[in-house]
Amino acid sequence: MLHRLNAAGLGTIADKLDAGQRLSFADGVQLFECSDLWAVGFLANREREKRHAGRTYYNFNIRLEATNVCVASCLFCSFARLRPGDAGSYTMSLEQAWDKLRERAHQPLTEIHVVNGLHPDLPFDYYLEMLRGFKRIRPGIHLKCFTAVEIAFFADLYKMTDEQVLRELQAAGLDSLPGGGAEIFAERVRRKICHDKCGAGRYLAIHKLAHGLGMRTNVTMLYGHIETKEERVDHMIRARELQDDSGGFQAFIPLAFHPDNNQMRKLPAPSATDTLRVHAVSRLMLDNIPHVKAFWIATGVEVAQVSLWFGVDDLDGTVQEERIYHMAGARTPEAMSTTAIRKLIRAAGRDPIERDTLYNIVTGPESPDEAPALLQ
Numbered sequence: 001m002l003h004r005l006n007a008a009g010l011g012t013i014a015d016k017l018d019a020g021q022r023l024s025f026a027d028g029v030q031l032f033e034c035s036d037l038w039a040v041g042f043l044a045n046r047e048r049e050k051r052h053a054g055r056t057y058y059n060f061n062i063r064l065e066a067t068n069v070c071v072a073s074c075l076f077c078s079f080a081r082l083r084p085g086d087a088g089s090y091t092m093s094l095e096q097a098w099d100k101l102r103e104r105a106h107q108p109l110t111e112i113h114v115v116n117g118l119h120p121d122l123p124f125d126y127y128l129e130m131l132r133g134f135k136r137i138r139p140g141i142h143l144k145c146f147t148a149v150e151i152a153f154f155a156d157l158y159k160m161t162d163e164q165v166l167r168e169l170q171a172a173g174l175d176s177l178p179g180g181g182a183e184i185f186a187e188r189v190r191r192k193i194c195h196d197k198c199g200a201g202r203y204l205a206i207h208k209l210a211h212g213l214g215m216r217t218n219v220t221m222l223y224g225h226i227e228t229k230e231e232r233v234d235h236m237i238r239a240r241e242l243q244d245d246s247g248g249f250q251a252f253i254p255l256a257f258h259p260d261n262n263q264m265r266k267l268p269a270p271s272a273t274d275t276l277r278v279h280a281v282s283r284l285m286l287d288n289i290p291h292v293k294a295f296w297i298a299t300g301v302e303v304a305q306v307s308l309w310f311g312v313d314d315l316d317g318t319v320q321e322e323r324i325y326h327m328a329g330a331r332t333p334e335a336m337s338t339t340a341i342r343k344l345i346r347a348a349g350r351d352p353i354e355r356d357t358l359y360n361i362v363t364g365p366e367s368p369d370e371a372p373a374l375l376q
């Protein structure tokens with residue numbers, strides 16, 4: 001393998017990783033340019049196995065998008081409708097939102113993941129009461145709700161600071177923030193694809209505030225549209241720098257651009273090889289973020305399986321009723337049972353571990369009908 005790594009020009013990067021040294025911006029760009037994808041994947045897999053051996057995490061969660069009314073106009077978005085009453089728009093009542101949880105009373109869910117459009121007319125109480133209601137219905141459930149973009153929007157709309165918004169939501173039951181809304185941090189790209197929502201600096205500042213309040217969060221990266229390899233690496237390094245500072249990111253989640261039904265439909269979707277490379281380079285660059293997640297809804301199930309050998313150690317969860325990617329043309333199922341997720345992880349040669357949002361183990365690799373093959 002040493003010969004192959006050297007032939008691919010990755011000998012120095014391999015040495016740095018062996019020595020526990022951090023990779024540079026130039027190293028990241030080189031990993032994107034390297035023609036030997038398998039060599040890049042080999043290095044990423046080594047880093048993955050150092051941290052997690054063969055363990056692959058998933059959780060039993062549901063997704064809820066309570067409204068798709070959104071004042072922003074991100075070019076890649078197929079989900080949003082500009083005004084209430086526009087064709088295809090919807091806004092759930094609180095009872096409808098709570099029913100989504102009540103309907104799952106028989107399921108051992110551990111998390112609700114809520115993201116919404118930026119609705120201009122709903123009162124702040126709508127969101128506070130939604131959280132309180134979820135906790136009344138199921139006190140132990142973890143509420144991972146509202147992207148940093150939503151937090152910034154609430155602060156501007158309700159004339160509060162970002163910190164006040166976070167504190168009030170936390171008091172109402174918010175436990176952590178999802179990573180959505182990061183897109184690509186580079187200004188050049190943001191101006192073109194998402195000019196009218198909160199910028200990279202505020203996104204990162206809100207995550208830092210959340211970390212300071214004791215919340216864990218994730219960070220995403222939307223790839224496969226107009227961004228350059230340099231902008232991908234810059235994005236990863238900005239996330240890495242914040243993690244050095246506040247330390248609250250649990251997972252880095254590359255999100256594949258999907259071109260159907262949006263204003264960027266002329267672009268092709270990212271290829272499977274690009275998807276594998278992005279996840280692998282993420283693992284290699286982000287030495288301080290514990291988990292790299294493949295969101296199987298976006299990557300496709302088969303590519304998600306292969307990604308488990310390209311740096312990925314987490315497959316998100318059962319999801320259930322995902323709308324954002326399916327309105328953009330995703331052909332993946334909208335939900336998967338825990339049995340199906342465990343099987344696909346096993347079929348990829350890895351060991352399934354059900355976790356809660358904070359990565360506490362709910363169900364280990366051993367299950368009555370499964371033969372454990374845990375790597376040591």
Ligand code: SF4
Pocket residue numbers: 070071072073074077078079080116117118149194197
């Ligand atoms: S990506 Fe989010 S902020 Fe942008 S238009 Fe869609 S729902 Fe609105």
